Amino acid sequence: MKRLMQGNEAVARGLYEAGVKVLSSYPGTPSTEISEFAAKYPEIYAEWAPNEKVACETAIGAAINGARAFSGMKHVGLNVAADPLFTASYIGTNGGLVFGVADDPGMHSSQNEQDSRHYAIASKVPMLEPSDSAECLSYTKAAYEISEKYDTPVLLRLSTRVSHSSSVVELSERTELPLKEYTKNPGKNVMMPAMAKGRHIVVEERTKALLELAENCPFNTVEFNSASIGVICAGISYQYAKEALGEKASYLKLGLINPMPVQMIKDFAAKCDKVYVIEQLDPVIENHCKTIGVDVIGKDVFSLLGEFSQSTVEKNILGEQKEFLTVDEAIPNRPPVMCCGCPHRGLYYALKKKRVYVSGDIGCYTLGALPPLGMMDTCVCMGASVSALHGAVKARGDEFAKKAVAVIGDSTFIHSGVTGLINIAYNRSISTVIILDNSITGMTGHQQNPTTGYTIKGDPTAAVNLENLCRAVGINKVTVVDPYNLSECLAALDEHLSLDEPSVIISRRPCALLKYVKHNPPLKIDSEKCRGCKVCMGIGCPAISIRKGKAVIDSTQCVGCNLCTGLCSFGAISDGGDK
Amino acid sequence: MTKNIMIVGVGGQGTLLASRVLGNALLSLNYDVKISEVHGMSQRGGSVVTYVKYGDKVCSPIIEKGEADVILAFESLEAARWLPYLKKDGKLIVNTQQIDPMPVITGAAQYPENIIEKIKETGANVDALDCLALAEQAGSPKAVNIVLIGRLSNYFDISDDVWQKTLESTVPAKFLEMNKKAFSLGKNAD
The missing domain is CATH 3.40.50.920 (Rossmann fold)
Structure with missing residues (x-):
């Protein structure tokens, strides 16, 4: 059967057809849909792990025990998973083991454009790279054959335009494979110096065999x-x-x-x-x-x-270039923005009021770095907001700490923010960490995570209680605020920033794009009352604009979050009497 | 010969669904089809673009300057931004709706006046219509994407039957009638 399939979906189909049993991944654009599509096959056990390291180790455990296993991630995710990758190369595998890694040349949705091919070379692991969806499917299946034949993990390298382009694929049936037998073998599976020395020899021999494959394989x-x-x-x-x-x-x-x-x-x-x-x-x-x-x-x-x-x-x-037309007019940029009703907006507006230093992190809330909010000083990688704030406080002292915060999303906090918070509590910096809990992994397109209470397949499960987790690592002061309530956010910031101990504010409200979130009717601006002071423009809501000197609200966009209502000194913004 | 269609707009306007309707219609006619989308950060209210290419054999999934046979623009400023991608004899279908980008909202930039006229002055072949009004007439402002697909259908040799079947297989059943109306309004508007 012929189908139009996105590259990522074709990889998922390849996993299905190859008889993969266990998949563990962490979402990251442009790799996310591999795991989302794979989770739709009941034959594959699929999960979102807290981070890429956990995900890869889960796949390694499954593969050593005889199942075909997979872990998918974006290029920077492989940095997090690099530790297990390098030693999995020594151990090899039992059931086929494949790691999918999606690079993002052009940085459509990434903080750098590192080239993951260096990891294949450095870890001495074979790497395949498809060029369209049909190859995504066939190379994924071939990766398992190579993995088992050469006793090695295999990297499958994708890129944004392969992952997110759809092209025609031919589908086949799944090959159901029995679990391979597991035999205890510390010389192969327990990597301590004596054993690893022996395994390194095997790795170099394997590379020689793979070189022969490179000369004669159907993919070259x-x-x-x-x-x-x-x-x-x-x-x-x-x-x-x-x-x-x-x-x-x-x-x-x-x-x-x-x-x-x-x-x-x-x-x-x-x-x-x-x-x-x-x-x-x-x-x-x-x-x-x-x-x-x-x-x-x-x-x-x-x-x-x-x-x-x-x-x-x-x-x-x-040396050729095509002719093209252009409009003789400056075209304003259209950068991405926080959505209408985004719960991050209110919290950021409160931070702007307080003029604090903001140690930032990776997620939708990174958009708070852009005007008009412009409230982010640094953004490095997943989890770095918390640990880098600690470093800043240790460098600049306690007075600095009283005008500095870290902001981090719920999923990113679980990914690698909690270890930074443990460091803050353990090494006593009086840092204030704000967890922006919107009850979902937002930027990558709404994936469940350990705080949401649901699995990748939508089944209910245990949810991490963030308040209890923070207290358990040694934070005594934890406050939960509603980011739609500006005065509550400002009061919490005042209180936490004045403390002589580390503390956490949890800013909690679900993402406005979640299906279960009910929206209010759109707000209206009374043009008689509006003085055109533009205070309401300061929150950077895409629904509010100025027309002929007065603010207006686009009723097709506004979700009635009411954050702007309280900012107007002239009472011009209301729901217009609609209920 | 490969035909190139670009669908451009503002994140959240439904450009992805439009590209899937178009892609599935073309696949049902046995063309080789490639669609390229961008996800993640740029989707959040930013300028978004989707490429749909079809023919006997399609290689690159993306479209470059001077290569698009048709540009389907969901918003006026986006039509101007992506105009350089149009072939000299290509067709630009544009929704006259204006959505202010953040630099305009903050006052750092101006939304160009009479932008559709300025696009026409370049010599581009423009088909402009108010899709938001037509979508509201069909029953939902969210149907702008299907109004535009209806308009686009005028430039393809694809039967109404194929379009209808594609809509049935792509949009949720409860919105099907509304979307069929939106398609027809876009196709037949003056």
Whole structure:
């Protein structure tokens, strides 16, 4: 059967067809839908783990015990999971073990554009990279064959345009596999120095065997059209090159991108007058070619930055550019914003009133860094708000602590904020941490997490009680506020910032986009009463704008959260008598 | 020959659903189809774009400057922003609705006046209509996306039957009648 499938959904289908039994992941754009789609198959046990390290270790445990297992994450998630990855490489596996990692060239939704291929090289693990949905499906299945045959975890590298593009796939049935037998084997599975020394030898032998595979595997293909231009590429770059150059060029497309073939590349290059390596981000293929003595053109003409397209290839190789029209007018940017009714808005407005230093974190609330709220000083990685605030307080002293906070979402707090809070309590900094609890993992598109009380499959489960968790790690002062209630937020900030002990404020209200959240009728502005003072504009609500000197509310967007109502000194904003 | 359609708008306007309706209609006609979307951060009220490409064989899933046969713009400013992606003889279908971006809301920038006229002055082939009014007429302001798909159907050789079946398989049953009305209003508006 033919279907139009997103790359991530095709990976999930591949997991299903390959007989995968256990999946554990943490959401992260652009990887999230792999696990969401996989969770729809009753044959796969699927879960959201608190973070990528836990997720990978869960998959490792399942695979050692004979099941085919998977863990999916975004590129920066692999940083968190790097610890188990490197040693899982030594142990190898029993049931097939695959980690999916989705890079984000162009940073559509990420804090950096690191190239995850370096992890495959550093951990000495084979890596496959598909270029469309059909390959997402077939490479996922092949990854399990390689994993079991070569006794190794396998990395499946995706990128935004492969993960989030839909193309046509052909579906097959699932192969149901019996659990492989588990035999106790400390020499292989217990990595302490004596055993690990032996396993490192095995890893190097395995790499030699994988090099042979690279020379002869069905995923590395040559398409010979013309001797004038040779292109070596992998993943989405192949599609860009193919569209731009068509039959004007010959292609060596690598599906197995670690380890890379040697002879195959030499043979291909020998037949071409000029060889280009087209790869987004770092010169990984290019460096390999140069190391084996093949002269290629790569980053001399192609950027290290951002995303490519067919136009990048046309411009850099053919020197061609298409004509286009433009409007002779400045077009204002349209940056992403907090949604109408977003519970983060009220809390951020309170922070703005207090003019505090804000140690920020990763989630929808990172948007609070942008005008008009503009209330974030730093944002590094998941969980860093809490630990970096502690560092700032230790550097600048207790007076600084009384005008500084950390903000972190519920899911991010569980991911890796709680360890920072333990550090705050243990090493006594008088930091104030604000947990923005919107009862969901928001930015990645509404995934359940350990605080929500539901599993990935929507089944009820135990929920972490954030208040009790904070108290248990040694925080005595914990206050819960409603972010729609500005005076309550301001009072809590005053109280917590004056304390000589560490404390936590939980700002709690569900995300306004959640289906079960009931909205009020849209608010109206009485243009007679409005003086055009623009105070209501300070909260950065996308529903409020100024028309002819007066504020107006877009009734198609407003959800009646009433945050703006209290800001108006002239009583101009109301529900207009609607009930 | 590959045909390229871009769907542009503001995060939350329903551009993703529109691209799926279109993609499924094209797949049912046995074309090779690729759709590319962007998720996550940029979806939150930001400028969003979806690419739909079809033909005998589609390679790249994205569309670049000067390549779009049709741009379906859910908002006027977004039509102007993505105009450079239109082919010289391409068609720009635009919803005349205006949604202020945050720099306009904060006063850091101005929403350009008479933007549709300025787009027309470039020589672009523009089909402008007030989709919000038509969507409200159909029963919900949220049906703007289906009004636009209805409009888009005028530029494709795809039978009404295929469009109707695609709507049935893509939108929830309880909204089907409303969406069918929205489709028809968009298709037939003056």
